[in-house]
Every structure is written in structure tokens, then in C-alpha cells.
Amino acid sequence: MDAVTPAVLVLPGPVSRGETGRFCNEVRALLETTRAGVVVCDVGGL
Numbered sequence: 001m002d003a004v005t006p007a008v009l010v011l012p013g014p015v016s017r018g019e020t021g022r023f024c025n026e027v028r029a030l031l032e033t034t035r036a037g038v039v040v041c042d043v044g045g046l
Contacts (some may be wrong), residue, residue: 007036012045 007030014025029040 005036006038006040007034008040008042009035010042010045014046 009026009030011023027041030039032034
């Protein structure tokens with residue numbers, strides 16, 4: 001993946017305040033492993 005192709009993170013349900021750190025870690029991991037410059041968050045399940 002490159003900086004032009006976004007990584008996608010699917011959120012299957014609401015993110016509580018206590019889960020914010022985990023959510024940020026997932027986004028960071030996606031950026032590091034895919035080398036994408038953008039992460040698209042699919043919030044359709046919310």
C-alpha cells in the first residue's frame with residue numbers, strides 16, 4: 001500500500017471513552033504496517 005491508497009479500519013460498534021487508547025493503537029498499527037498516508041474509518045456499524 002502507498003500514501004495514495006488508504007488503509008481501512010472498520011468500527012463494528014460504538015467506541016467508548018475507555019476504548020479510545022485501543023482505537024488509537026489500531027490506527028497507528030494500520031499506518032505503520034500498511035505505510036498508508038490515510039486511514040479511512042468505516043463507521044457504518046455505528
